[in-house]
Amino acid sequence: MKIRTDKKILLTSGIGLGSVLLGVVMLIFQAQSKALFFIGLGLTFTGLFMFVMTSHAATKPKTELIVDERVTRINEKAGYTAGWLVLLAVMILFWADKIWSLDLELEDMYWTTLLVGIYSWFIFRWYYNRRGDVV
Secondary structure, three states: OOOOOOHHHHHHHHHHHHHHHHHHHHHHOOOOOHHHHHHHHHHHHHHHHHHHHHHHHHOOOHHHHOOOHHHHHHHHHHHHHHHHHHHHHHHHHHHHHHHHOOOOOHHHHHHHHHHHHHHHHHHHHHHHHHHOOOO
């Protein structure tokens, strides 16, 4: 297994490891602040995730990472469909709140639509990739 060491791989790995180091330093010197604890924890996990993803990408040949027209079209169609699904989810949440007086907070609606959008995009992308013929 050959690991690529081009400039982008090294830069992204360095940023990930720097984020982990900064997060650990924030966790050590937090001085009883919950905000610093969560920021440090977030930086640590983000840096670890970035390093793992960069290590995974470094083991793949460059030709495997290039996006072709089919993958671009799949992403476009999945994004378009997920956008309509998010719009539908917002309308359903709005009217359900009006009809049944659910007293939904605006923040709950934000998180719900964000999660609906992200997960539906992943699912539609997987579906269109499996189906094979994207028009």
